[in-house]
Amino acid sequence: MDPLTAAVIVVSGITILSSLGLTLTYLTTKVPNFAHSSFIAVGAYMGVYAQQVAKVNPLLYLPYAFLAGAAIGFLQYKILLKPLIDKGANIVTLMIATLVVTIFFFGVINIVADWMATTYKVNSVLINFKNSDFTIYDIPISVISVLIFVVLVSISLYYLLNKTKFGIAMRAAIENPSLASVVGINIDRVYTFSWILSGGLAGIAGVFFGFQYTISTNSADFFLPYVFASSILGGLGNIYGPIPGGIIIGTSSIVIPYAIAQLGYPIALNFALFVPLAIMAATLLIIPQGITGINFRKLFVRKLKVQ
């Protein structure tokens, strides 16, 4: 398979998985989670542990990555954000509270990396999972599993939100928390669930991260703008926003630098970060509500009337 296509699919998948969680937590607790990169980094280090210490394919550690991310998301909400929200903290205070987790896990991840290096005598920084990426019918396993995960997560999210009682309660809690709590929906349970899911999905994204990028203790930090851009482009008000947002961000951040490199400026490959940044700025200026927030029908009807 063409490596460019593989890169596009994997990066889009990582972006979708991680920004789904970001949008979910934004919809419920209304705070942009700066610690989202910590979830990704913890998932990535689960993969590093699998490849370097346990000597198995990192994909086998996906459940552990999910659990680790989910646990951090759960603790972040229960220990840090919930008590602050109950105290009536404003949004900037909550944003600062997410910094607590970011700084804390910067230390923890470095400690884990050092511990792996000294205890097991293996490399624990500048790792990628390219060697674990075997192919089936010429398609890399990372591409297959990313596709499976994205489709699975999207379908189950749709099913959860539309067909189950809990999902409908969740939508109600997102739409209007006070009204939902009046009819007996446990808002706290809905919020806890969204944080667990957010952390878990980012943990899974972290394992896939190693198939495309080099993992270092701070490498997930550079990915945070991608996640923000994808969530904002899709629309922070809509849970399905990250799916188109992630596809556009993932594709353009690979294809545009590659195209410029083909024109004779190979240095463009190092500046891929500017693509999501530019898209984020353009979105906020032109369509702040995001793609899913545009009323396409209204746009179309208005055009007809003009003609």
Added chain:
Amino acid sequence: MTTALDLLSLFIRDIIPWIAAFIIIALSLNLEYGYLGIPNFGKLLAVSGGGFVAGFLPGLIMYYAYNLQNLGYYYGTKHILIVYTINNILIHSPLLSIGLLFLTIIVAMAFGAFLGLVSSYPALKLREDYLGMILLALGDVLVVIGYNSDIPVGGSLGVIVPSLLGFLNGTFNIDVNYINYIKDALFIGLAVGVYFFARRLVNSPLGRVLRAIRDNETLAQTLGKDIVIYRRNVMMIAGALASIGGLILALNSESVIATKYDRLSDTFYPWVMVVVGGAANNLGTTLGAIMFILILRIIDLYKYSLMPFIPFDPVWLSPILLSIALGLSLFFRPDGLIREKPTKTLSEAEVIRLVNEIKNNKSTLYALGFNFNKIKLLKRTKIF
């Protein structure tokens, strides 16, 4: 033999530039967040801007002014030779050195103000949450450029900053140790200057306007204050100040490499300092900065004695300690160690006393040329 006193003086000399730089960065963030309520999660942009100016400006000016092109390309393998040549010129020309130093500081401040202007553009349009996200993403721009391209600071190799105080040794035969003291005095001078500037600014009428905008935008607007202009100006001032912080870090180590500026140490740590020390209180913020640099450097100092007992580098304990301090502060002391002082206005009794005094002394006031219509106007607006 090195005594404990020598070690202490070494330690103090090591932390002074750090403390000076972070006091300045934290004060600039305090100006934006504490006094105006802008959540600037992109401090890294202005800090790295200041550092990069120190990295390329003095070196490149000398490179072109003295026609050193024949030695080779400025960045890359010949860089050390070129900077060595520049240093040899500089140690015999005190005026040139001082001029370059001041030029670097001024250009860094101007560039920082420009970066503040750039980041103020989204700050005028967006809500706090969106603003936080875009500023955080924007903060990385200069570092990415600096790391991946030769032009400002030599890419992954970094650059050496010419020694701008070398003339003290070369021309005036001052001992190298004393030059370090002079350097520290310069940094402390900058920090003290910024402290008093910030204090003056927030205690002036402008400072009261900023707090009014923070507390109630609509009210400030109804009183005729243009929020857009105030936000833009404050972000420009804060950008200029933060870039001095980055400049101090660069001049201290006499080298610049893009990876030395990162989101954690230049954006998140100043936030910890401001929030724990006390937002909207310059003394608290300064205290926070001093405290946290001390914690960071003491852990650095004792890391070799801790190393045998734990299977990792003890420096990673410092982010954990800092984050716990931030968390505890959010719960138990949300206003910080030193709280914001309420703005002192005249008490009601004082106002009534003054009004009565004016009433009783009409003739004197007329004689002094006092405009009596103003008082009538005030009465009509029912302030009294």
